[in-house]
Amino acid sequence: MPDPALPNRWRRFAEWDERPLRLDKFAREDPSHGFSAFRSPADPKPGIGLQASRIVSMDGVLAHDFDMIDAFIALHHLDPAIAPEAMAMDSGLLARMLVDMNVPRAELVRLARGLTPAKLADVVSQLNALEIAFAYSKMRARKTPGNQGHVTNAKDDPLQLAADAATAVAYGFDEIETTMRVSRNAWSNALACAVGAAVGRWGVLFQCSSEEAEELRIGMAGFTSYAETVSVYGTEKSFTDGDDTPWSKAFLAAAYASRGIKMRCTSGAGSELLMGFHEAKTLLYLEARCLCLQRGMGVQGTQNGGIDGAPLTATVPGGVRELMAENLLAVWLDLECASGNDARSSESEIRVGAKILPYLIAGSDLICSGFGTIPAYDNSFNPSLFNAEEMEDYLVLQRDFEADGGLTPLAEHRALDLRARAVAAVSAVLDELGLARPTPEMQASVVVASGSAETRSYTPGEVAPISEAIKAREITVIDVIRALARRDFVPEADNLLAVVKLRISGDYLQTSAMVRGGRVISAINDPNDYCGPGSGYRMTEDRRLEINDIRDVLDRTEVMRAEATFEKAEVARIAYPVAGTAKLGQARDEVVIGISPAFGVKLYQTTAGHRLSDVLRVLIDGIAARGLRARVVRLQHTADTSFLGLSAARLSGSGIGIGIQAKGTAVIHAADRLPHNNLELFSNAPITRLEHYAGLGRNAAAYALGEEPEPVVVPTRGEAMGSRYHARVALIYAIETGLAVEGMAPQEIDLQFLGVKPGRQP
Amino acid sequence: MKKLTIADYPLAETQPERVRGKRGRTLEQITLKAVLAGEVDMADLQITPQALRDQAEIAADASRPTLALNFRRAAELVDVPQELIMSTYELLRPGRARSKQDLLDRAALLRDTHAAHTIADFIAEAAEIYEKRGLFTYRY
Numbered sequence: 001m002p003d004p005a006l007p008n009r010w011r012r013f014a015e016w017d018e019r020p021l022r023l024d025k026f027a028r029e030d031p032s033h034g035f036s037a038f039r040s041p042a043d044p045k046p047g048i049g050l051q052a053s054r055i056v057s058m059d060g061v062l063a064h065d066f067d068m069i070d071a072f073i074a075l076h077h078l079d080p081a082i083a084p085e086a087m088a089m090d091s092g093l094l095a096r097m098l099v100d101m102n103v104p105r106a107e108l109v110r111l112a113r114g115l116t117p118a119k120l121a122d123v124v125s126q127l128n129a130l131e132i133a134f135a136y137s138k139m140r141a142r143k144t145p146g147n148q149g150h151v152t153n154a155k156d157d158p159l160q161l162a163a164d165a166a167t168a169v170a171y172g173f174d175e176i177e178t179t180m181r182v183s184r185n186a187w188s189n190a191l192a193c194a195v196g197a198a199v200g201r202w203g204v205l206f207q208c209s210s211e212e213a214e215e216l217r218i219g220m221a222g223f224t225s226y227a228e229t230v231s232v233y234g235t236e237k238s239f240t241d242g243d244d245t246p247w248s249k250a251f252l253a254a255a256y257a258s259r260g261i262k263m264r265c266t267s268g269a270g271s272e273l274l275m276g277f278h279e280a281k282t283l284l285y286l287e288a289r290c291l292c293l294q295r296g297m298g299v300q301g302t303q304n305g306g307i308d309g310a311p312l313t314a315t316v317p318g319g320v321r322e323l324m325a326e327n328l329l330a331v332w333l334d335l336e337c338a339s340g341n342d343a344r345s346s347e348s349e350i351r352v353g354a355k356i357l358p359y360l361i362a363g364s365d366l367i368c369s370g371f372g373t374i375p376a377y378d379n380s381f382n383p384s385l386f387n388a389e390e391m392e393d394y395l396v397l398q399r400d401f402e403a404d405g406g407l408t409p410l411a412e413h414r415a416l417d418l419r420a421r422a423v424a425a426v427s428a429v430l431d432e433l434g435l436a437r438p439t440p441e442m443q444a445s446v447v448v449a450s451g452s453a454e455t456r457s458y459t460p461g462e463v464a465p466i467s468e469a470i471k472a473r474e475i476t477v478i479d480v481i482r483a484l485a486r487r488d489f490v491p492e493a494d495n496l497l498a499v500v501k502l503r504i505s506g507d508y509l510q511t512s513a514m515v516r517g518g519r520v521i522s523a524i525n526d527p528n529d530y531c532g533p534g535s536g537y538r539m540t541e542d543r544r545l546e547i548n549d550i551r552d553v554l555d556r557t558e559v560m561r562a563e564a565t566f567e568k569a570e571v572a573r574i575a576y577p578v579a580g581t582a583k584l585g586q587a588r589d590e591v592v593i594g595i596s597p598a599f600g601v602k603l604y605q606t607t608a609g610h611r612l613s614d615v616l617r618v619l620i621d622g623i624a625a626r627g628l629r630a631r632v633v634r635l636q637h638t639a640d641t642s643f644l645g646l647s648a649a650r651l652s653g654s655g656i657g658i659g660i661q662a663k664g665t666a667v668i669h670a671a672d673r674l675p676h677n678n679l680e681l682f683s684n685a686p687i688t689r690l691e692h693y694a695g696l697g698r699n700a701a702a703y704a705l706g707e708e709p710e711p712v713v714v715p716t717r718g719e720a721m722g723s724r725y726h727a728r729v730a731l732i733y734a735i736e737t738g739l740a741v742e743g744m745a746p747q748e749i750d751l752q753f754l755g756v757k758p759g760r761q762p
Numbered sequence: 763m764k765k766l767t768i769a770d771y772p773l774a775e776t777q778p779e780r781v782r783g784k785r786g787r788t789l790e791q792i793t794l795k796a797v798l799a800g801e802v803d804m805a806d807l808q809i810t811p812q813a814l815r816d817q818a819e820i821a822a823d824a825s826r827p828t829l830a831l832n833f834r835r836a837a838e839l840v841d842v843p844q845e846l847i848m849s850t851y852e853l854l855r856p857g858r859a860r861s862k863q864d865l866l867d868r869a870a871l872l873r874d875t876h877a878a879h880t881i882a883d884f885i886a887e888a889a890e891i892y893e894k895r896g897l898f899t900y901r902y
Contacts, residue, residue, distance in 0.1 A: 067895060068891050068892075068895050068897070071891050071894075071895075072891075075887070076828060077828070106825070109825070110825070212851070213848050213851075216844075216847075216848070217844070220804075220844065221804075222804060222807060236895070240856040240857075240897070240901075243855055243856065243901075244855055244856070245854065245855065245856055245888070245892070245897065247854050247884065247885070247887070247888035247891070247892075248851060248854035248855045248856075248888075250832070250835075250884070251835075251850065251851055251854050251881075251884070251885075252851055253832055254832055254835035254836045254838075254839055254881070255836070255839055255847050255851065256836075257809075257814060257832060257833055257835075257836030257839075258809070258814070258836040258837070258838075258839035258840045258842070258847075259808070259809070260807075260808060260809035260813075295828055296828055297828070297832065298828040298829045298830070298831050298832025298833075298835075299829075299832065300829055334825075334826065476804050477804075477807075478797060478802060478803060478804060478807075481794070481797050482797060482798060485794060485797070485798055486798075490794070493794055493797075494794050497792070497793075497794055497797060500807050501789055501792055501807065502774075503807060503808070503809050504774075504781055504782070504783050504789060504792075504806075504807060504808070504809060504810075504813065505772065505773045505774040505781040505789070505809075505813060506773075506809050506813045506814055506816070506817045506833075507771065507772035507773055507774050507817070509814075509817055509833070510771065510817065510820065510821060510824075510829075511821075511824070511826060511829065519772070519775070520772045520774070522771075522772075523824070524768050524771045524772075524820065524824050525768075525771055525772060
């Protein structure tokens with residue numbers, strides 16, 4: 001009878017309503033209101049007008065009508081010597097050159113200096129997502145990929161910052177970035193991260209994202225080594241609303257360089273839309289303007305790919321492809337690219353995984369411009385695309401695709417050691433400088449904590465006086481280095497000094513610079529030389545082994561070790577003495593159980609964890625329950641379930657047999673059937689329970705009695721059995737097949753259950 | 763002197779004797795021991811105008827003329843006091859300068875007292891554009 005309460009709706013939609021994806025909201029394409037990734041009638045047609053090497057018009061706007069962004073691009077980005085040649089080229093041709101491995105990167109970079117924002121956008125919009133990813137891989141400036149991580153926490157706790165910075169360093173991040181919940185805690189955050197980042201190795205660049213003047217001051221005190229909060233925008237109104245101009249930002253860029261601090265700008269699709277000044281232009285075109293500005297300003301790089309606008313951009317059709325396209329523009333313009341993948345753009349783990357993949361396989365100067373190295377709730381920038389929760393997913397993706405995502409698996413004991421060391425180091429510095437005295441209890445709670453919810457350490461209010469004292473007393477990195485050394489943290493003192501010394505030469509101010517193995521590498525001494533298979537970045541064998549070394553990996557030794565632990569208990573419960581060669585049965589009331597070669601010999605439990613003695617007992621009891629007898633034989637010529645069953649059936653007087661492997665896969669077979677046309681099959685051994693085996697025994701007896709029983713169905717909810725068990729299953733099965741000998745006769749087993757009653761704990 | 767090229771990069775490796783902090787100390791002299799002895803201060807860890815001009819030459823050789831220009835602007839700012847840098851940045855933000863002359867005055871100051879000619883030209887250029895775009899309007 002139909003339930004009157006049921007709505008007139010296919011309930012599949014109700015199920016979909018419950019999926020995390022449905023928390024994502026999607027926006028209709030609407031260019032007139034700025035909701036368009038690639039196409040808008042308001043976007044200008046590409047074009048340039050030159051008179052005597054002077055730009056008199058650009059993208060349909062006369063110089064007289066240039067807004068400040070047009071003016072800056074015309075003055076500082078466009079090269080009048082290249083523009084006529086580059087702008088005359090067909091956009092389709094330029095698009096093909098981007099994906100042509102035979103066209104050198106340098107030639108495309110040269111042409112980009114003569115291309116206007118509308119032209120650049122027109123070219124990359126002709127590429128599909130795969131082509132964009134490929135072109136990105138070819139065009140990015142530095143050969144070796146890298147990654148950046150966020151290190152923050154909800155309490156601004158310096159002990160946790162130091163511990164998490166040290167852990168991030170060990171995972172291989174090339175840059176770490178912090179920010180605060182309470183802005184006056186900036187100095188404490190900076191000091192704590194600088195100390196933590198000096199644990200283990202040196203060379204990780206560090207920034208503290210805060211108010212511009214404060215950030216520069218913290219940099220001058222030596223705590224930070226780079227900055228990326230210099231935002232630019234693609235429309236004049238949003239730029240002035242952001243309280244800056246291209247000239248003020250360019251001045252700031254020079255100011256950072258003058259202090260020996262590496263810097264990149266930030267831009268990204270959706271910011272103008274969020275700020276309400278989009279001029280009905282597409283996301284891509286506005287970002288093309290931002291990027292031309294940045295190259296014109298002379299910054300070495302950009303953080304783009306949506307950034308804070310990524311979640312908004314991902315709501316429009318093609319939004320994620322647009323994010324890739326704007327990263328491609330950045331590298332085509334020869335900028336270092338910290339390619340977004342930071343602000344979490346979806347609640348759907350599938351969308352998150354799909355978002356990262358092109359970057360992982362293409363590589364990027366910094367794949368994430370903020371991978372959350374801390375739990376999502378501790379991320380003071382807001383949750384990243386990937387957070388600490390998904391760290392291991394990312395590590396496995398690297399291994400799956402043999403793609404270098406910049407990170408390296410970290411062993412548990414090593415992580416704990418580093419955290420303890422970092423907490424001790426920062427505590428010593430705070431104490432030595434008379435800033436605070438963290439108690440052993442505070443320190444201990446932080447070392448093992450996954451996030452700030454578990455710590456008994458500083459609160460934001462308690463951090464504020466520490467931070468203000470650092471600032472007021474004008475404590476510098478030199479004071480911190482001294483404090484570390486005085487408290488016997490000499491390697492950390494050396495590491496911290498090495499990072500600060502980077503600024504003297506300024507080598508790390510060049511495009512795409514980072515420190516690897518104690519050396520500065522950049523687009524200059526590690527240029528991307530991709531020109532087809534075998535060129536560009538390739539992992540060394542050592543690096544490949546490093547990313548493969550995730551935890552809990554099974555091998556044959558591991559499986560055998562596990563089985564050995566069950567062996568001892570099983571030999572006390574059951575014995576399988578051989579009583580000669582198995583005979584052809586004559587009795588109509590018998591069911592033969594054919595066990596596999598390693599059953600109870602080398603393997604002792606099913607993949608569901610049942611002891612083989614218990615499984616045999618319930619099978620035999622099930623057969624006996626219908627008044628029939630079980631006879632056990634060991635098949636030695638095969639380990640295949642179907643043939644175990646069929647061979648058992650052919651030996652059986654009733655013509656019915658059960659075949660069972662040590663891992664628990666079982667079958668009921670009849671002597672007159674084709675090998676793979678069995679009567680019943682338990683293929684999902686990991687979820688097969690003893691009661692199912694008992695039912696299998698009863699049903700086998702029923703078939704022998706000429707009945708048509710209801711088959712035993714092992715209920716499954718669609719668990720991904722394969723991924724959980726297949727590695728182990730394949731290793732176990734290899735042990736079975738290793739014992740099988742072609743043509744060897746089956747053995748009669750005089751099965752004996754010993755002292756302990758099956759089903760009870762010994 | 764011969765222009766630096768990308769072959770000279772990284773300078774700290776290829777020409778360590780050329781790389782010196784503001785007080786002339788080489789990288790080799792800036793050791794933990796020296797720090798503990800109180801012989802190193804922040805000035806020793808500061809980049810010099812020369813280092814920035816060197817990096818500008820390398821950037822230019824790497825076909826990055828705009829980056830090179832940024833390094834040359836930076837070279838001019840090394841010895842400009844922090845307060846003057848921050849107040850100049852502030853003046854360049856929209857609506858801070860009341861007139862073109864405010865910016866031109868600042869350009870002249872930087873040119874005359876700090877020989878910051880590239881920076882001064884850059885600020886003068888901003889003054890032109892700001893006037894055209896009405897950016898001298900006070901923003902509340």
